[in-house]
Amino acid sequence: MRMIKAEGITKSFGSLMVLKGIDLQVNKGEIVSIVGASGAGKTTLLQIIGTLDKADTGTVFINNENLSILNDSRLSDFRNKNIGFVFQFHQLLPEFTALENVIIPALIGKTKESQAKSRAKELLDMLGLSERLEHKPNELSGGEKQRVAVARALINNPAVILADEPSGSLDTENKEELHQLFFKLRDTLGQTFIIVTHDEHLASITDRTIHMRDGLIVGTQPLAV
Numbered sequence: 269m270r271m272i273k274a275e276g277i278t279k280s281f282g283s284l285m286v287l288k289g290i291d292l293q294v295n296k297g298e299i300v301s302i303v304g305a306s307g308a309g310k311t312t313l314l315q316i317i318g319t320l321d322k323a324d325t326g327t328v329f330i331n332n333e334n335l336s337i338l339n340d341s342r343l344s345d346f347r348n349k350n351i352g353f354v355f356q357f358h359q360l361l362p363e364f365t366a367l368e369n370v371i372i373p374a375l376i377g378k379t380k381e382s383q384a385k386s387r388a389k390e391l392l393d394m395l396g397l398s399e400r401l402e403h404k405p406n407e408l409s410g411g412e413k414q415r416v417a418v419a420r421a422l423i424n425n426p427a428v429i430l431a432d433e434p435s436g437s438l439d440t441e442n443k444e445e446l447h448q449l450f451f452k453l454r455d456t457l458g459q460t461f462i463i464v465t466h467d468e469h470l471a472s473i474t475d476r477t478i479h480m481r482d483g484l485i486v487g488t489q490p491l492a493v
Contacts, residue, residue, distance in 0.1 A: 271296040271427060271460045272317060277326035279312055286312045288483040290326070296427075299454055299461040301471040304480035310464045311432055313480070317462065318430045319347045331427050348377045352421030352459075356433035360405040360413055360420075366392060367401040370419045377424055384423065391419040395449070411442030418449065422457070429453075431463040435470065447473065 277290040315321040374384035435443040
């Protein structure tokens with residue numbers, strides 16, 4: 269079953285054309301990596317799929333919803349409910365505890381605080397952080413901070429997780445733990461992942477690797493079916 273479909277995506281910043289006509293499909297439950305040199309357009313494509321930026325031309329569908337025709341309010345609501353984000357530098361709010369950071373997207377989505385906290389505790393426990401609920405980011409290790417960020421991405425049960433260099437700031441051991449966590453989440457929760465990465469090992473273990481160069485997709489391994 270197709271989860272994401274992007275057709276004819278172009279994007280320019282001034283005179284610089286960053287995306288030159290991208291067509292991409294990702295199936296439900298698939299873990300796809302996007303690789304390429306810096307400047308290839310990987311992050312820009314991820315931001316457009318995640319509705320954080322708008323394409324100049326083209327359309328994006330997630331779960332058969334045409335995101336290109338939604339107004340800003342409906343787009344924001346769709347993003348909150350259907351898309352989770354994991355960034356290279358966790359982006360946790362320093363003044364809040366791990367638990368408080370995780371529940372923020374749920375509260376934005378009008379979930380009752382008691383329900384949000386219950387769900388957050390379940391996720392943090394699943395990620396091995398049940399003893400760290402009340403710790404603030406400066407009291408957590410790099411790997412722990414990134415797992416809190418993953419729990420935050422999962423709090424609203426999104427259909428899609430978009431990750432931009434998620435292990436780029438981690439040491440080797442924590443990288444491996446995070447990579448295995450993505451597969452565990454796919455297998456237990458059915459999440460679909462698109463991961464932009466320079467990590468060759470991570471790319472090699474994903475279901476499919478999409479190669480980009482100069483704003484174009486230049487190859488896929490293995491070929492999509």
